[in-house]
Amino acid sequence: xxxxxxxxxxxxxxxxxxxxxxxxxxxxxxxxxxxxxxxxxxxxxxxxxxxxxxxxxxxxxxxxxxxxxxxxxxxxxxxxxxxxxxxxxxxxxxxxxxxxxxxxxxxxxxxxxxxxxxxxxxxxxxxxxxxxxxxxxxxxxxxxxxxxxxxxxxxxxxxxxxxxxxxxxx
Amino acid sequence: xxxxxxxxxxxxxxxxxxxxxxxxxxxxxxxxxxxxxxxxxxxxxxxxxxxxxxxxxxxxxxxxxxxxxxxxxxxxxxxxxxxxxxxxxxxxxxxxxxxxxxxxxxxxxxxxxxxxxxxxxxxxxxxxxxxxxxxxxxxxxxxxxxxxxxxxxxxxxxxxxxxxxxxxxxxxxxxxxxxxxxxxxxxxxxxxxxxxxxxxxxxxxxxxxxxxxxxxxxxxxxxxxxxxxxxxxxxxxxxxxxxxxxxxxxxxxxxxxxxxxxxxxxxxxxxxxxxxxxxxxxxxxxxxxxxxxxxxxxxxxxxxxxxxxxxxxxxxxxxxxxxxxxxxxxxxxxxxxxxxxxxxxxxxxxxxxxxxxxxxxxxxxxxxxxxxxxxxxxxxxxxxxxxxxxxxxxxxxxxxxxxxxxxxxxxxxxxxxxxxxxxxxxxxxxxxxxxxx
Numbered sequence: 105x106x107x108x109x110x111x112x113x114x115x116x117x118x119x120x121x122x123x124x125x126x127x128x129x130x131x132x133x134x135x136x137x138x139x140x141x142x143x144x145x146x147x148x149x150x151x152x153x154x155x156x157x158x159x160x161x162x163x164x165x166x167x168x169x170x171x172x173x174x175x176x177x178x179x180x181x182x183x184x185x186x187x188x189x190x191x192x193x194x195x196x197x198x199x200x201x202x203x204x205x206x207x208x209x210x211x212x213x214x215x216x217x218x219x220x221x222x223x224x225x226x227x228x229x230x231x232x233x234x235x236x237x238x239x240x241x242x243x244x245x246x247x248x249x250x251x252x253x254x255x256x257x258x259x260x261x262x263x264x265x266x267x268x269x270x271x272x273x274x
Numbered sequence: 275x276x277x278x279x280x281x282x283x284x285x286x287x288x289x290x291x292x293x294x295x296x297x298x299x300x301x302x303x304x305x306x307x308x309x310x311x312x313x314x315x316x317x318x319x320x321x322x323x324x325x326x327x328x329x330x331x332x333x334x335x336x337x338x339x340x341x342x343x344x345x346x347x348x349x350x351x352x353x354x355x356x357x358x359x360x361x362x363x364x365x366x367x368x369x370x371x372x373x374x375x376x377x378x379x380x381x382x383x384x385x386x387x388x389x390x391x392x393x394x395x396x397x398x399x400x401x402x403x404x405x406x407x408x409x410x411x412x413x414x415x416x417x418x419x420x421x422x423x424x425x426x427x428x429x430x431x432x433x434x435x436x437x438x439x440x441x442x443x444x445x446x447x448x449x450x451x452x453x454x455x456x457x458x459x460x461x462x463x464x465x466x467x468x469x470x471x472x473x474x475x476x477x478x479x480x481x482x483x484x485x486x487x488x489x490x491x492x493x494x495x496x497x498x499x500x501x502x503x504x505x506x507x508x509x510x511x512x513x514x515x516x517x518x519x520x521x522x523x524x525x526x527x528x529x530x531x532x533x534x535x536x537x538x539x540x541x542x543x544x545x546x547x548x549x550x551x552x553x554x555x556x557x558x559x560x561x562x563x564x565x566x567x568x569x570x571x572x573x574x575x576x577x578x579x580x581x582x583x584x585x586x587x588x589x590x591x592x593x594x595x596x597x598x599x600x601x602x603x604x605x606x607x608x609x610x611x612x613x614x615x616x617x618x619x620x621x622x623x624x625x626x627x628x629x630x631x632x633x634x635x636x637x638x639x640x641x642x643x644x645x646x647x648x649x650x651x652x653x654x655x656x657x658x659x660x661x662x663x664x665x666x667x668x669x670x671x672x673x674x675x676x677x678x679x680x681x682x683x684x685x686x687x688x689x690x691x692x693x694x695x696x697x698x699x700x701x702x703x704x705x706x707x708x709x710x711x
Contacts, residue, residue: 166466
């Protein structure tokens with residue numbers, strides 16, 4: 105069962121990744137990108153990490169893919185992109201991909217991971233929280249500061265003073 | 275007087291009937307029954323009264339009224355029943371249909387109109403059925419320059435997302451389609467799909483009004499998702515779980531709205547915005563942009579989107595009930611079930627009718643707690659739906675800059691206030707371990 109799901113997810117993820125690159129229509133390309141991100145969420149489900157998987161769905165599919173879709177819809181493609189395509193670039197790209205995959209595979213084979221057990225209970229998210237506030241607390245505080253800074257920055261940027269203030273609803 | 279069928283012969287008619295019946299029997303016995311058997315070979319059948327259910331046994335049970343109940347119980351325990359009927363789609367669709375009728379009638383009363391009146395004998399109660407029939411029988415028109423695959427898929431995807439949302443809602447103890455450990459996160463993930471479907475549907479119509487409406491919907495949904503998620507974090511902090519059933523069960527003494535009223539208010543306002551209801555109905559503003567992103571949808575495609583919208587409304591109201599109003603908890607008002615009928619049988623003078631399977635049905639499936647929980651849940655949810663419908667008769671539509679200002683400045687701030695209230699309650703020991711709960 106897990107093997108069949110793994111194979112199906114692999115086909116979906118890699119197939120839609122190729123489709124995202126090769127589609128002529130940018131909209132369909134972004135939909136295929138959503139398929140890729142959703143497939144990765146499926147891999148997290150298979151790895152017994154539903155917490156990460158659901159965040160992957162909520163953040164990547166739900167927000168980032170929507171932003172890409174939104175941008176693509178508002179852009180006239182012909183004005184921005186020039187088609188640069190020739191055989192040499194294509195083969196160079198395929199060769200680069202093969203090199204990267206072979207080296208990654210070599211790393212995996214070398215690392216000694218031979219089997220993966222799939223019937224482990226999922227990691228409790230409370231454990232993740234406990235680890236964050238005990239062992240990894242500097243990382244947590246750093247992340248918190250960065251996120252707070254970016255949220256504050258976004259709020260400041262969104263608050264445009266040049267718009268006439270009497271028209272703005274208070 | 276003309277004859278409708280001048281060549282009609284009774285003998286020819288009977289002969290054709292007999293021929294049809296013979297062919298049907300032949301095809302059924304040669305193809306149908308082996309196919310059913312082959313399918314049944316792969317379907318796990320339940321064990322009833324210590325006997326494995328086979329198709330022949332099932333026919334026997336159906337024919338014998340005193341043995342039908344175990345079969346019904348076995349069916350009610352399947353996942354299919356949960357998905358199709360009770361906590362899932364059928365239940366939600368029934369509540370959604372009631373919502374549509376009550377909305378039209380109540381809005382009419384608020385505006386001193388009559389509302390639906392003629393369809394059906396009493397106060398137009400069959401209006402919804404009439405509308406459904408009309409939508410089914412209407413032609414589906416696809417715009418000539420539309421992107422057809424996405425345009426066809428969008429209404430179905432919308433209903434599918436709404437149904438996935440409904441599947442996560444616990445109605446009574448143990449009665450939930452998908453009891454996910456990360457239920458609230460799954461809700462956030464499902465909510466994220468609605469703007470995608472909306473903007474794809476709007477874009478694929480290749481028309482101005484849907485596109486403007488779709489962009490407005492995207493703005494609105496994405497910017498209100500953030501205060502929505504933040505406003506629910508307070509509940510997660512005080513309960514320490516993301517499972518919706520556990521959150522509902524944790525409110526047996528008092529609902530969380532008593533301690534987190536700010537979060538409840540923020541969630542209610544963001545809920546109105548996510549549902550595109552007045553005063554946040556900019557994506558469908560009918561006086562400005564015809565019908566917003568629904569403009570080019572016709573026939574049953576429009577009907578599907580409406581069904582999805584009201585399923586979503588039910589699911590959001592149910593989520594509010596589960597998170598803030600205590601879900602199925604409440605006073606026990608359902609009388610105890612007649613157990614003596616189940617154990618000793620129904621006495622009618624000299625005759626005693628014993629109904630087999632009633633006892634296990636009463637003790638295992640339809641218990642007093644389950645009926646009372648469902649009743650409490652439905653009462654609370656209907657109350658929340660009433661408060662969602664009410665602003666439609668009262669408020670005007672707000673401008674888009676006011677909307678974004680409200681979402682990004684006020685609601686996010688209030689959601690953080692709510693989080694600090696929850697943190698204060700937990701750290702002061704009022705709630706959480708050692709506290710009230």
